[in-house]
Amino acid sequence: MDMRLWSLLSKDYSYVEKVDMQGSKEVTVVTADDGDDGMNGKIVLEGRGVGVLYDSKYAIKDVNIKIVRNTITAIIGPSGCGKSTLLRCFNRMNDLLDARIEGEILFNDHNIYSNGINVAEIRRLIGMVFQKPNPFPTSIYNNVAFGLKINGFKGDIDKQVEYALREAVLWDEVKDRLNDNAYSLSGGQQQRLCIARALAVEPEVLLMDEPTASLDPIASAKIEQLVTRLKEKITVVIVTHNIQQAARISDYVNVMMVDENMIGRLVESGPTREVFENPKSKVTEDYISGRFG
Amino acid sequence: MRRLLDVGISRLSNLLHDMSRLSQECVAMAIDAYLKDRSVVQEVYARANQLAILKEEVNDLAVELMIRYQPVATDLRFISSCMEVAYDLVRFGRYAYDIAQIREQLGDLGRCDKSIIAEMSEIVSEMLKDSISAFNNKDEDLAERLIRMDDMVDSSYRSNLKKIVETGMDIRCALSSVLVMRYLERIADHAVYIGELVRYMVSGERAR
Known part of the structure; x- marks a missing residue:
């Protein structure tokens, strides 16, 4: 294990209270319980036996994945293997797509799919950035202030x-x-x-779905640099088609592939250096070496 | 479908094959000449020089492949190992040249007992051949065998050193024997390094 990685994990977390602005109902959201030295406090998100069905057909199945706090985790794999589907599970974006979810997604040890969870709050704490930039048709300022206003931000909006x-x-x-x-x-x-806009509401996790796919190399490099810096404060999970981008910026890599029934499976997870230097799975080797298909 | 990277890897393999052949020739010529008290300095020098040029070609090509294709996994391990093996093969040439030079520096060695060198060089030549074969065939078993053979070379080096001191050999013969033994021992070390690279290429495990 890369010791530099662990040195970043000493951030002190505590329970904080958040207010559900939409329903004016106070809910408690656990941001972390980093009370032990074991792995538990270091895992911010965890998928256990995750399956997603669209029209009773599995898109992904039996996915077990752990996301370590203050790291960048890349999810790579060929088109149609379920990368984005898995990513959308992490902040319940699949709810909008009429999908059925199996298993559990634990955010700071709490299943975000259990009853009574405030989904809007989950999406504030676990933000998302998409492939195509989607600013609102308004000013630069309002784009960033928007999320603050709807979340009832009480501080100085200009400063934020x-x-x-x-x-x-x-x-x-x-x-x-x-x-x-x-x-x-x-x-x-x-x-x-x-x-x-996503950072303005101070999320704990940022999900990025191919954030540089529509950008030129210079603009992509800027995004990569900023993402690498972001992990000092938050956790980033990034889906990318660009294998080299995953190699450049991630601490951990998860490789997904479709099986013979065209169902997306997680075939390999590990520290980036290990996966790119000595992958355990033959399909990973073939995919990252460009021998796939 | 053959990848563009495969074309480069195959060029790299060919360069390593040429280097392997040259380094074996160098060492064999130098040892044979020493045992028969003949001069081959020019011939060995020409080959050792060629090895150094080929090593630069290997490094240039390896860097180009990294820039162009960003190899990973088996490809990455192979390409980075090629750069290291190229260096080991250059060292074989260099030690062969050092052996060839001994006769020039110390003069006629025709009267010296060379049985120690004959015995040791047989093992070392085999190690050199095995290391190249292990690399070409990605043969981990053969690579493991090199470590055991190196132990034999080390122990032979130590006991023969003692023997030379105790028997009070002619100074010129003693000096030449010690120098050749030392170069052979170093060649064996580099053969082991190649064996360790074979293990890294095959299983991803680095020697500690």
Whole structure:
């Protein structure tokens, strides 16, 4: 195990209370229970026996996966293997797609699919960035402030917008044009704006679904740099088609493949260096070496 | 379908084959010449020099393949091992050249007893051949055998050193024997390094 990785895991977490703004109902959300030295406090998300069915057909099945806090975990695999489906389970985005979910997704040891869970709050704590930048058709400022306002943010919104834009390494490029329409930004800037929007509400986890797929190499490199920096504060799970991107930025890699019944399976998980230097599975070897298909 | 990377890997293998052949020739020529008290300095030098040039070619190609294709897993282990093996093969050439030079430096060695060297060089030549064969065939068993053979070489080196001191051999003969023994022992070490790289290539395990 990479010791540098573990040195980042000493962050002190505690129970905090969050308020459900939509229903005005107070709910308690556990952000961490890092009370022991074992692996438990280091796992922020865990999938146990996860299966997703669309129209009674499995898209993915029996997926067991652990996401270590303050790391970047990549999920790679060929098209149609269920990477995005698995990612969407982590903040219940599959709820919007009429999917049936099996197994458990534990966020700080609590099953996010159990009854009574505040889904909006889950999605605040576990944010998401998509392949295509999707800013709202409004100003740069409002894009970032939007999530704060609907979450009833009580602090200084201007400061929080600046914080989020700085975290997304966009502040210097937009600080003099915050009222410009977000569509006036380049593709790469729009994607960083979406990241800023997600970061504004201070999530614990950021899910990224091929965030650089539509960007040029320079814009992609900027996103990669900022993601690598983000792990000091949050945990990142990234789905990528770009195997080299996974090798460059991730601490852990999970490889998915479809089986003979076209059901997505997790075939290998491990520290990035191990998976790329000496993969255990032949299918992983073939996939990452470009021998697949 | 054959990948573009496969074309490069096959070029790399061919370069390593050429280097293997040259390094074996170098060592065999130098030992044979020493045992028969003949001079082969120029011939060995030419081959050792060629080995150094080929090593640069191996490194250039390996770096190019890394830049172009970002190899991983078996490909990565093979390419990085090729760079290291190329260095070991250059060392074989260098030690062969050192052996060939002894006669030039110390003069006529025709009267010296060379039975110790004959015996030791037989094992070392076999190790050299086995290390190259283990690399070409990715044969882990053969690679393991090299470690056992190296123990034999080390023990032979130590006992013969003692013998040379105790028998009070002619200084020129003693010096030449010790030098050749030392070079042979180093060749054996590099054969073991190649064996360790074979293990890394096959199983991903690095020697500690």
